[in-house]
Amino acid sequence: MRDTDVLVIGAGPAGAVAAWEAKRAAPELDVALLERDRAVGAPVRCAEGVGDAGLREFADPDGAPWVARKISRVIFLAPDDTEVKVAERDVGWILDRTRFDAWLAAQAGAAGVAVLVGTEAAGMDRDATGRWRVCVRSNGAEEIWRTRIVIGADGVEAMVGRWAGLDTRVPARDMESCAQYVLQGIDCDPDAIYLQFGRRIAPGGYAWVFPKGPGIANVGLGLVALKADGRNARQYLDDWIARRYPRCAKTGYTVGGVIVHTTIKATYGDGVLVAGDAAHMINPLSGGGIVNAMKAGRLAGETAAAALRAGDTGARRLASYHAAWMALLGEDHLRYYRIKQALEELEDQFFNSLARTVNAIPQPKRTLGRIFAHALIKHPQLIPVAARFFL
Numbered sequence: 429m430r431d432t433d434v435l436v437i438g439a440g441p442a443g444a445v446a447a448w449e450a451k452r453a454a455p456e457l458d459v460a461l462l463e464r465d466r467a468v469g470a471p472v473r474c475a476e477g478v479g480d481a482g483l484r485e486f487a488d489p490d491g492a493p494w495v496a497r498k499i500s501r502v503i504f505l506a507p508d509d510t511e512v513k514v515a516e517r518d519v520g521w522i523l524d525r526t527r528f529d530a531w532l533a534a535q536a537g538a539a540g541v542a543v544l545v546g547t548e549a550a551g552m553d554r555d556a557t558g559r560w561r562v563c564v565r566s567n568g569a570e571e572i573w574r575t576r577i578v579i580g581a582d583g584v585e586a587m588v589g590r591w592a593g594l595d596t597r598v599p600a601r602d603m604e605s606c607a608q609y610v611l612q613g614i615d616c617d618p619d620a621i622y623l624q625f626g627r628r629i630a631p632g633g634y635a636w637v638f639p640k641g642p643g644i645a646n647v648g649l650g651l652v653a654l655k656a657d658g659r660n661a662r663q664y665l666d667d668w669i670a671r672r673y674p675r676c677a678k679t680g681y682t683v684g685g686v687i688v689h690t691t692i693k694a695t696y697g698d699g700v701l702v703a704g705d706a707a708h709m710i711n712p713l714s715g716g717g718i719v720n721a722m723k724a725g726r727l728a729g730e731t732a733a734a735a736l737r738a739g740d741t742g743a744r745r746l747a748s749y750h751a752a753w754m755a756l757l758g759e760d761h762l763r764y765y766r767i768k769q770a771l772e773e774l775e776d777q778f779f780n781s782l783a784r785t786v787n788a789i790p791q792p793k794r795t796l797g798r799i800f801a802h803a804l805i806k807h808p809q810l811i812p813v814a815a816r817f818f819l
Contacts, residue, residue, distance in 0.1 A: 439463035442704025442721035443581030444532035449729025469529030482719030494527035506783035507626030608648025610680030
């Protein structure tokens with residue numbers, strides 16, 4: 429049996445930052461970070477896009493080796509392919525997640541965290557002293573780790589939350605199936621991301637093009653299976669690519685699921701916290717989760733360190749983590765979810781008409797705020813949703 433103070437399960441952005449912050453806040457603690465895959469950051473199941481401001485809270489992307497591309501423009505595509513170029517600055521970055529995630533884990537390791545790859549948590553229960561006993565598998569062998577706090581950052585599978593008795597269920601309507609290729613030889617603006625909505629393109633979701641360099645991009649889509657016509661995400665994506673990029677070369681492929689739900693009701697329990705995708709801490713409107721995961725990881729690490737120093741790892745003490753998250757982003761996600769629900773009821777014709785109207789605005793003034801205002805004018809049923817959002 430091995431003892432540690434904090435055991436973080438999952439070395440994605442949420443887990444790596446949680447381990448790093450816990451060790452930084454309380455260097456005397458023993459902190460371990462487990463990753464079940466053989467390498468941190470691989471395989472990549474992500475479009476790899478991230479906002480500039482949120483990323484800079486944790487790292488400087490300028491000239492970083494884990495950056496693939498800086499993005500300075502957003503281009504929306506209506507269902508009929510009408511382009512709407514949005515006037516935004518310093519939109520964000522396309523990461524190289526294999527390098528970025530490894531860099532985050534390396535920062536945790538440099539702070540004194542024990543980072544173990546190819547090491548999987550297979551179950552956990554409480555012992556008579558109130559500590560968690562975690563069954564850990566590595567190299568075909570099993571051993572028990574005993575820890576005072578477990579931080580679950582194990583993605584959409586959310587096994588830690590389930591083992592701890594938390595409700596991590598996802599309604600079928602709020603789980604998107606996603607497929608993505610790395611495409612070579614495509615014609616797109618290498619400094620812009622493209623987003624296309626439409627029921628025949630990606631029902632309940634959207635398609636994206638995230639450039640990683642001239643002529644190369646992550647190209648994918650996410651959809652809600654309940655709204656589809658029987659085809660899966662890859663089939664929808666193949667049809668979309670065949671129409672838009674018939675001469676491209678596919679050099680990579682991945683599939684996965686994205687939760688577009690709101691934060692689970694309780695992200696904590698006695699001696700346990702869950703963060704990132706495992707706690708549904710994804711923007712339900714965009715499906716973006718990298719920065720959210722890091723922010724949640726920071727809160728989880730700080731909360732764990734403070735609780736251990738105070739000698740109290742009970743649920744009542746750890747509830748402060750959930751309250752802090754809801755104040756930071758969780759309440760906003762509730763509002764985004766309401767907007768998502770309202771937008772799902774709109775027909776493709778509405779978006780086609782809106783695109784043409786918005787394009788009458790001079791491009792330098794074509795901000796997201798102005799686009800939303802035009803949407804409210806053309807579709808008054810969105811006004812109650814907007815009122816709830818802004819008030």
